[in-house]
Amino acid sequence: MVMHSSKAVLGQLNSRRGEQALEVAGRWGFAARGVIYVLVGVLALRIALGGGGGEQADKGGALAEIASKPFGAALLWVVGIGLVGMALWQLSEAVWGTKTTKRLLSVGRAVFYGVVSWSVLTFAAGDHSQGGGSSDQQSQDVTAKALDLPAGQWLVAAVGVGIAVTGVVGAVRAGMRKYHKHLKLGEMSATSRRAVDVTGVSGGIARGLVFLVAGGFAVAAAVQYDPDKAKGMDDTLRAFAGTPAGPWLMAAIALGLAMFGVFCFAMARWRRV
Template identity: 40%
Template sequence: MSGRGTVGSAAGAADRAGNSDALENLARVGLIAYGVVHLLIAWLALQLAWGGGGQSADQSGALSTLAQQPLGKPLLWVLAIGLIALALWQAGEVLRWRQGLSASGDARKKAVTKIVKSVAKAIVYAALAILAIRFATGGGQSSSGQQQQQTAGVFGWPAGRWLVGLVGLVVIGVGVYLVYKGVSKRFLKQIDLGQAPPRTRNLVEKLGLVGFPAKGVALGLVGALLVYAAITFDPAKASGLDGALRTVLDAPFGQVLLTLVALGIAAFGAFCFVRARYPERT
């Protein structure tokens, strides 16, 4: 068999796996897990806003909170498996759109956009799965501190300061896009509500209108802190989502603003639950 035939067979097998019912069901678990993480972050943000904060209001704090609950560690393994399935699902999307790279014009542009988004999502889901496994095995730690250490390490690279600033600008861009996605209701393309009752459609629309902009604002602040860290050459400024939410709290009317952001993040988590029930069909 030729090399091209071998690659084609492997791609075909991976594509079939990406479309399998078993993987889709696991991906549903992953979407629920992703929603749970956002609900926990929202709860930690509310505690931070009203003076009861203990854990970091970010992914690490959410998973740490879950790990401390009865049956928390087994649940973390379930979350990790679901998130890995989500990452594989996105890898299947890359394979699904790969043929569009040989097209021209708008078809090629659409394929490139889909592939870039799927790769980015796969990385996010895989990273979160690894974090869940670390907490399940007792090796998790604050991602805020890790980010500061990683930023300090990047500062030591040639042009590392510029790289940190560039990453910050990219994160800001993602945040702006999420705000636009929520306001323009483009999130409805991610979910198949053809068989959903009217009340569910209205609920999903409201969750997306609130959830996506709130998450976008939070990510935009994370990116802004990275840019600020690059400008000041101070890795301590790169404090991740927890630092971003504390920045909101320090602003005028910060308690109210942080509460609104927390409720928005909770709405995004609830949207993930509905998306697991009514996944997009392509």
């Protein structure tokens, strides 16, 4: 009886340690995602205001910005490992989740963050051809390969529609403050709640608009059978400057993305993981 009791206690301790490790991984992942979005927003804002030079307002540009700073190499590893943590946490959600739809979404997110973390870590290790490339060129290359597949146009169009729908749903959910159900609201002060709502709503809507426009470009690439119509994050953001609102709309979207990054930091602190 004592032996069985001891094994049960050890099993509970190991289970609890595993849960704590996954919680740390998830929170680290949200913080790492926040760093990327804040930097992309800042880079896009520079470009919108006439600066930025040859900078890219995308993940590659964000990594280059980190690398250029003191202790940048170490920070790149921190961000990359954090994104690995996000991938592992999403994978745990896929394994132990209760709803099939959410589990499938978690699988997709786990794969996505796995790929992103690999590109960041290879960049940190010195291979800048992986994580530091232009998102625009990468999007066009992937689209060109996809278009050459059987039913490639339909595949690219479906992906584009999926990205656009993801953007619309994300923006609507942000506007409705659906993220509240994931937060430990009882541990937050009134000021913290207001700050989270400002960053969560504005950031979520801005991010959703970027996804919507990027998806539209992918659909255009499929319809016209032209991979050059596909746009990465950088060209998608620059497209906002080409609207009648001019660079001011791009600046507003850029601020929104930076806000979303700050919102990710809040999720790292108060999300139920």
